Amino acid sequence: MSDLLQQFDLVIGLEVHCQLDTQSKLFCGCSTSFGGEPNAHTCPVCLGLPGALPVVNKKVLDSAIALALAVGADIRQRSVFARKQYFYPDLPKGYQISQFDLPFCEKGGITLTSGKFIELTRIHIEEDAGKNVHGDKNSFVDLNRAGIPLLEIVSTPQLESAEEASDFLRRLHSIVRFLEISNANMEEGSFRCDANVSLKRKGATKLGTRCEIKNLNSFRNIERAIHYEAVRQADIIVQGGTIIQQTMLFDANSGSTRPMRSKEESHDYRYFPDPDLPVLFINEERIEKTRKSLPELPAQLEKRFIEQFELPAVDAAQLTSDRDLAKYFESSTKFLKKGTPKLAANWILSELAREVNDRSWTYMNCPVSAQSIAQLVNAIGEGTISGKIAKTVFKSMVETGKDPETIIKEEGLVQISDKSAIRTLVERIVNENPAQVAEFLSGKEKIIGFFVGRIMKESGGKMNPAAVNAVLLSTLNSKKVGS
Amino acid sequence: MSSTKISSLSAKAIVSGLASRSFALDDVIATFVERTKKVCPALNSHVFFSEEVISKQVDALKKTSNPESYPLFGVPVLVKDNICTMDMPTTCGSKILAGYVPQYDATVISRLRNAGAVIFGKTNQDEFAMGSSNENSAYGPVKNPWDLERVPGGSSGGSAAAVAAELVPVALGSDTGGSIRQPASFCGVVGLKPTYGAVSRYGLVAYGSSLDCIGPITRSVEDAAMVFDVISGHDPKDATSLHSGSREIPNSEAMVSKKRIGVISELIGTGNDLDTTHSFKEAVLELKALGAVVEEVSLPEIEYSIAMYYLIATAEASSNLARFDGIRFGHRSSDPTQSLKELYLNSRSEGFGKEVKQRIMLGTFALSSGYYDAYYGKALNAREQLKSAVKRLFSQYDFLISPTSPTTAFKIGEKIADPLSMYLSDIGTIAANLAGIPAISIPCGMSESRLPIGLQIMAPWNQETSLLQLAGIYEKKLKWSERYKPNV
Incomplete structure (x- = not known):
């Protein structure tokens, strides 16, 4: 596969549709909540009944301004809503109110992990369509989703690999989550991505024909779909064929893409300014107001975490990929004494993240508080417990919600660092196993593991491993001298 | 009573x-x-x-x-x-x-x-x-x-x-x-x-x-x-x-005294029937008698108002009428074997009348890619020009007047075969819609054959x-x- 692709440059542009978390829809007062009986959240406006008219929900504008500022885009002082026209049962008016030649904002961009900057073409505001539901004999239309506000974010085709594409998407995802403008739940479809993929011969300037892959609903699937599509296109080109511009659907089960419809047959959308909606004016004052209430964004936070907590870049990137996670980590650091932020980050990103994931917790409602995690890390740092015992303590924290200090006390898990206690046990074990001692003395130093194992077993794992090692070595070595 | x-x-x-x-x-x-x-x-x-x-x-x-x-x-x-x-x-x-x-x-x-x-x-x-x-x-x-x-x-x-x-x-x-x-x-x-x-x-x-x-x-x-x-x-x-x-x-x-009233010269020409011309002249005299200053003014943009109107109105209509698709309300073609596309086609073909279809097609064409700038875009620009011309006139005049229609009521069937002549009969009224200004029609006379005549x-x-x-x-x-x- 990679051999084939080595002859080509991959050119990827993404179009992301992000549902905004406003209480009500873009052009009417209906609820935006997910689910509900079909067509429960509808009114004459979002049903597209004759005579009904749209009125812009001002809350949507603040969300759009926030995202525009977060990605450094240029907000248009005046932007225009336009009608995008096509017939489909889930589109009640026969047109979608979107933006066309005068979008909400342009430019701006997102910096990838590699430091590469991906410029955006535009971000515009539009309404979502409803959903067609197919039964055995009949089809039905559910318009609960119709009219929910979307931001469409369009990147320039500067992404050069599936990994860059998913990195871009993850970063955009965390930005909208940090801004709290969208729950960006990919499974529920509130954060959807289409990818335009094309190939060009290495070093060539002319772009190839592109295919659009629709509705990619997880970061992993985006990578898989782009990989598959790139190979599919490379195969065709290498065999002397031509790429047909078409819309592809990714099948997550088979991991392949297949044509949905040919773009050649695609509609002339006949965009024109929506006469029902006046020109949208955004003044400086409104922008400044939003700017002042903007939270710290993932990229800034990532930089600060690296500097302030001396974290490796990978950890900082992971911690700041989610607003709640970043908050959780930062509040845990406030309780750190002997433990290091790095150790706290390790615990949070590995043990805790797994539990949060498996148990469908969120960092905010998780029974293991940030303070508890800090206590656990402190206990390790102070030498009160070993890393191994810490896992036992953590398990109990997860099950009971108790704090680690209580658990350590109740279950008697305090690590034994008392040299005399350790020496007593070490000497007993050494004396009980003369054969192994002889092996050690004959130069088989690896046998030391046997002693450590016995000692830890006897002590119930509570003895400080470093101290045990030191005492054991000195005891065994003293046998050398003594013989 | x-x-x-x-x-x-x-x-x-x-x-x-x-x-x-x-x-x-x-x-x-x-x-x-x-x-x-x-x-x-x-x-x-x-x-x-x-x-x-x-x-x-x-x-x-x-x-x-x-x-x-x-x-x-x-x-x-x-x-x-x-x-x-x-x-x-x-x-x-x-x-x-x-x-x-x-x-x-x-x-x-x-x-x-x-x-x-x-x-x-x-x-x-x-x-x-x-x-x-x-x-x-x-x-x-x-x-x-x-x-x-x-x-x-x-x-x-x-x-x-x-x-x-x-x-x-x-x-x-x-x-x-x-x-x-x-x-x-x-x-x-x-x-x-x-x-x-x-x-x-x-x-x-x-x-x-x-x-x-x-x-x-x-x-x-x-x-x-x-x-x-x-x-x-x-x-x-x-x-x-x-x-x-x-x-x-x-x-x-x-x-009314000393109010300045402009008579739109483009609307009192040869297109009007004699009764209308006569009644309108009398209305002008009446207004003068009330103390108004009445003079002829020119609004040349009005010659293009029908063209603008039939591009803008039909373009918007082609979009506004898209919702009548037989899916959620209104007439739906009853053939149970039809595809979705046929359902749209049949429902709309059966439900809409001839003039509506004509205007939907006209408007769809005016908005089509490759034609937008030449038709709809141009009409929007012309509309802006008309608006500013009207505004300019109102900086000199308090009111603008004309006959509401060039003719009195015509016979049923008389113009149905000739849509262009029907469209042209709207020349007096369209400008007010394009400019967004208020306008009124009030009776100002009777024709020989006892048909009312309106003053706009x-x-x-x-x-x-x-x-x-x-x-x-x-x-x-x-x-x-x-x-x-x-x-x-």
């Missing part, structure tokens, strides 16, 4: 007569119900009339404790069939909406109900307000009460005919290119097209959204002002609705008050409606 007399009363006289107990609410309602039943069949002015729905409203009205606080208490009001009413079907004169009853009342309807008006039924119209003769209705043409062989004008033909025939004192119409004023002119009644946005469009089934206005058709300027007062004002449900101030109407002849007065943006003042003073001087009445 006898029922013939009640049916001739203005809305204002009905309200005050009820307040002074000169007659009872039941008398008023019975008079108009009886007259409607008698006259309506000859005119075909109604598409919906139900005594049951009327009595329900009247019963509710009777329960109110303080009728005096309702500005239109007990006034029967007919409503053009493209305005949504939740207790009556709203079909827009189209088969595609046959039997369709909206889930909600248009804002104007709620305002009328809250003012104590009784919604008396729905009037016939050109399908989706597309037409100037009312011959494009799926429910048959409306007859002009002055001559049953002639058209009442359109598209609000049913409303104008019904008011002229005294089936009600007030009807609502909608005006996209002259659809209130031209039928008002043909039927010898008053028709007001307000400033774009002065009256909420919420619940008006859209034709050309950037041009559509709802307005009153009445037999007196005073009634038009009264109804306008009730239905106008900001509506949060319509993003294009205006915030307007108070609209009190001091009436005095002194107001246009005022600057949002100046309904002075427009209604001038029209009211002229009307009082002329006493037209006291001299002429149709024989139906």
Whole structure:
């Protein structure tokens, strides 16, 4: 596969549709909540009944301004809503109110992990369509989703690999989550991505024909779909064929893409300014107001975490990929004494993240508080417990919600660092196993593991491993001298 | 008071007569119900009339404790069939909406109900307000009460005919290119097209959204002002609705003195018939006699107004009418084996009439990629030029006048085969829609063959008050409606 692709440059542009978390829809007062009986959240406006008219929900504008500022885009002082026209049962008016030649904002961009900057073409505001539901004999239309506000974010085709594409998407995802403008739940479809993929011969300037892959609903699937599509296109080109511009659907089960419809047959959308909606004016004052209430964004936070907590870049990137996670980590650091932020980050990103994931917790409602995690890390740092015992303590924290200090006390898990206690046990074990001692003395130093194992077993794992090692070595070595 | 007399009363006289107990609410309602039943069949002015729905409203009205606080208490009001009413079907004169009853009342309807008006039924119209003769209705043409062989004008033909025939004192119409004023002119009644946005469009089934206005058709300027007062004002449900101030109407002849009135020279040329030319000249003399300074002015952009209109209105219509697809409401083609595409095609082909299809195709073409700039884009630019030209004229003149229509009512069938000549008959009225300014048509004369002739007065943006003042003073001087009445 990679051999084939080595002859080509991959050119990827993404179009992301992000549902905004406003209480009500873009052009009417209906609820935006997910689910509900079909067509429960509808009114004459979002049903597209004759005579009904749209009125812009001002809350949507603040969300759009926030995202525009977060990605450094240029907000248009005046932007225009336009009608995008096509017939489909889930589109009640026969047109979608979107933006066309005068979008909400342009430019701006997102910096990838590699430091590469991906410029955006535009971000515009539009309404979502409803959903067609197919039964055995009949089809039905559910318009609960119709009219929910979307931001469409369009990147320039500067992404050069599936990994860059998913990195871009993850970063955009965390930005909208940090801004709290969208729950960006990919499974529920509130954060959807289409990818335009094309190939060009290495070093060539002319772009190839592109295919659009629709509705990619997880970061992993985006990578898989782009990989598959790139190979599919490379195969065709290498065999002397031509790429047909078409819309592809990714099948997550088979991991392949297949044509949905040919773009050649695609509609002339006949965009024109929506006469029902006046020109949208955004003044400086409104922008400044939003700017002042903007939270710290993932990229800034990532930089600060690296500097302030001396974290490796990978950890900082992971911690700041989610607003709640970043908050959780930062509040845990406030309780750190002997433990290091790095150790706290390790615990949070590995043990805790797994539990949060498996148990469908969120960092905010998780029974293991940030303070508890800090206590656990402190206990390790102070030498009160070993890393191994810490896992036992953590398990109990997860099950009971108790704090680690209580658990350590109740279950008697305090690590034994008392040299005399350790020496007593070490000497007993050494004396009980003369054969192994002889092996050690004959130069088989690896046998030391046997002693450590016995000692830890006897002590119930509570003895400080470093101290045990030191005492054991000195005891065994003293046998050398003594013989 | 006898029922013939009640049916001739203005809305204002009905309200005050009820307040002074000169007659009872039941008398008023019975008079108009009886007259409607008698006259309506000859005119075909109604598409919906139900005594049951009327009595329900009247019963509710009777329960109110303080009728005096309702500005239109007990006034029967007919409503053009493209305005949504939740207790009556709203079909827009189209088969595609046959039997369709909206889930909600248009804002104007709620305002009328809250003012104590009784919604008396729905009037016939050109399908989706597309037409100037009312011959494009799926429910048959409306007859002009002055001559049953002639058209009442359109598209609000049913409303104008019904008011002229005294089936009600007030009807609502909608005006996209002259659809209130031209039928008002043909039927010898008053028709007001307000400033774009002065009256909420919420619940008006859209034709050309950037041009559509709802307005009153009445037999007196005073009634038009009264109804306008009730239905106008900001509506949060319509993003294009205006915030307007108070609209009190001091009436005095002194107001006309020294006012500067421009006669649009492009609209008094050879296209007008002799009767119209003659009556208009008399109207000019009348205004001069009232002390106004009247001079000819040129608005050359008006020559292009029909071209602009038929691009902008049809483009918007092609989009506005996309929702009539047979999926959620209205006519759906019944073939169970058809594909989705066929369902769309068949439902729309069966449901829409010829003129509507023609305009949808025209508008679709004007918006098509590759043609947008040459047609729709150019029309928008031309519209801006017309707007600024009109604004310039209003910096020198308080009002602009012209005949409302180049001719009096023509015969049914006379122009149906020649759409271009039909389109051209709108030349006098379209500019006000393109510019968004208020305009009124009031009777100003009679032709030799006893057909009414209308005078159009246009005022600057949002100046309904002075427009209604001038029209009211002229009307009082002329006493037209006291001299002429149709024989139906």
